[in-house]
Amino acid sequence: MQENANLAVLVVDPNPGMRTSLQNMLGLAGITKIEHAVNANTAIRQLQQRAFDIILCEYDLASGAGEGQDGQQLLEDLRQHRLITPSTIFIMLTSEAERDKVVSAAELAPTDYLLKPFTVELISTRIKRALDRRGALLPAWQLAAQGRLREAILACANGAQAQPRFAADLARVRAELHTTLGEHAEAAAVYRDVLAERPLGWAALGLARTLLALGQGDDARAILEELLATNPRLMAGYDLLARCLEADGEPALAQSVLADAVAISPHVVGRLRKLGELALATGDMAVAETSFRQVVGKARYSAFRDPEDHISLVKTLVARGDLLQASGAIRDLERTLRAAPGYDACHAYANALLHDKTGNSGAAVAGLQNAVSAVRANNALSSGLKLELARACLAHRLDEQAAGVMLTVVNDASSGVSPDQAMTVFVNAGRTDLLDHMDQQLKAQAQILLGVADEKRNMGDVRGAVQTLREALHLAPRNLQVMAATAGGILRQINELGWDHPLGQTAAGLLDGIRAQDAQHPRLATLTEEYQAARRKYGIAAT
Incomplete structure (x- = not known):
């Protein structure tokens, strides 16, 4: 157990008795560098300050308090905001027997999860297994973190020969590295080799993802449909199949697929958000409202709350003509997210949507102008919402403001929006007269x-x-x-x-x-x- 002495462990549990019990168990396993967090926000603050080798996290973090994030929502935030690395061992602890909660926890890929009660021997065995796997993958992960992706791929191949019991895990990392390099055909070949050995769900999912990137959407779709037929709880398969369907111009079918996924695993905020977006696009306002209300509710205790979720809810309520509820959503935004990045722009735009629906054009224009000013002062909005704001400005003949917002989008190379896509916004709005001006500004900035x-x-x-x-x-x-x-x-x-x-x-x-x-x-x-x-x-x- 001497090898465990240098491991840093974070125990996340609201119950002081359980924290003490876990500390005693870890001590018997030779682990003494232990810190505690009583809820998700405390854990996030600690992870922002330092890294931990192992996180032991109770699923029901709201126990006794009746509010706050659960362990699944914490893990989703940690992965999305990259507060933990691939080498961090995350073990979910739960006494929950409800199927949907266990599925939600498992689908976000914790290293392991333990059902209470458990023994010292069991937790020690699970930690050792996780450490052995981490040791095999660590050389590749470290090289990748340094940007040495070619060497990381070679390390995967060498590691598979040295430790064949982790060959599948190393193949997975190797395929992901090829994908990072844009080598989708090479990644597909790795996934096919794995599938030739045994039918692993993640390998089939990876193959479908690479085929989609290679423009072979029909093949990807066929793989996913077969995969979900035999493994209906592989939740990421639903997400990818929905992407395929949306790319094929079938948003209603994509919405249906995500609705099936939410019925199985109803707690993942990102999926609920996407379901709401698809429902909004297809005009299914009832589903959109339900989804966005759940997103706002589930994210309420997150340290990374996004005011854009309130915008989505306001937009849906306005489309349904429920202006009283829309006003309530705006008031909730004011009460709970005033200090959040992007709040000023979101608040101004939400009010503009409401005023536009009531026919108060002057107030709507003022709201749009305030939103644009806020975007220029603090470039915190997503590219999608900026494009939407630009369209709203064009609809109200706020040409200068629309052009200014579009420039902030295009100037951000990480936005994923090309100049051609930006120009399409003006074309679709019937404002081709603005194209030359935008083109000249972009060329001047390039010079x-x-x-x-x-x-x-x-x-x-x-x-x-x-x-x-x-x-x-x-x-x-x-x-x-x-x-x-x-x-x-x-x-x-x-x-x-x-x-x-x-x-x-x-x-x-x-x-x-x-x-x-x-x-x-x-x-x-x-x-x-x-x-x-x-x-x-x-x-x-x-x-």
Whole structure:
């Protein structure tokens, strides 16, 4: 038990007697570095300050208090906000026998879960099993955390040979690393190899996910339908199948699939939120209201409450014509989320929706203007809500405000919104007259970023220069000057710092794009030779 002496454990349980009992059990297992949390918010504060090797978390965290997050909701928050790493051992403790709660806890992939009462021997055995698995996967996880994904993939292969009992776990990590690199075909091959050995649900799910990324939606859908027919409690399968159906333009079927999932496992906030969004899109306001009310209620005690959930509820109530309840939702937003990031914009936009429904156009316009000002002051809203706000501004002829919101979206390279998608908002609103102005602003900003990249390169910050060049490329993806500058910057980084597969692929794609637009471009031949020379230098085989 000496090997357990350095393990740091966080026990999350509201019951002082159970905390004492767990401390005694852990002590008998040789674990003495133990801290306690009485509820989810206390646990989050402790995890924000330091890392723990093991978290032992009671499912019913509201025990005795009647309010607060449960263990499943805490785990969902920890994963979503990355307060725990893949190597953190999270064991759920519960005396709950209700099927839906056990499913909800299990589907969020805790390392293990224990049903009370349990013995010292049982908890010791489960911890040892979890530590053995972590030890096998840790080299790959550490390399991945350092950005050394190629070496992490190799570590998975070597680990599978050294410790074959963890071969499936290592294959899973290897496939996920390929996916991170954008190598979906390679990831699919790993999943197929696993499935050839035995029919593991996660492998079938991973294969479906990679096929969807490869544009083979029909094949992905067939795998998921068969998987759920034989394993109806594999909850992530419902989520992915709904994504397939939504991508195929079948939102009503996607909504039906998620409704089935919620009936089995009704406590996952992210799924409830998505069900509400689909119901809102299909016009099923009753389901949308029910879903968003549950989201607001279940997230009430989360340290990461999102005021956008209130917006969704207000939007649904307004669409149903229930203005009294909509006003109540806005008052609840005011009472409970005034200090939250994005509150000012959400509050202003919620009031604008309400005033628009009552026909008070002047107050609606004032609300939209206040929302835009809040977005400019604090860029905390999601891209989806910003796009919605821009559309509302266009509907009220607030052209400058709409353009300003769209620029905040496009300027954020992590938003997932391309300039073309942003332009589509203006096209769909019948405002093609605003396109040239937006295009000129984006090009001007891209030029500024090219200058910033030059300064970084001159100061020896090669990686920083490439990052800035990629930001410029995001703003002007078909601008030949930006494309050539980005390709050149990437090749310079590769030559100085070593081959980077994703960057190499980006450079190759940029050269193909330049060639397609202007085969006689003055830098194309030189850049192509630099690219081929870099491949030869690092022994990269031709594909």
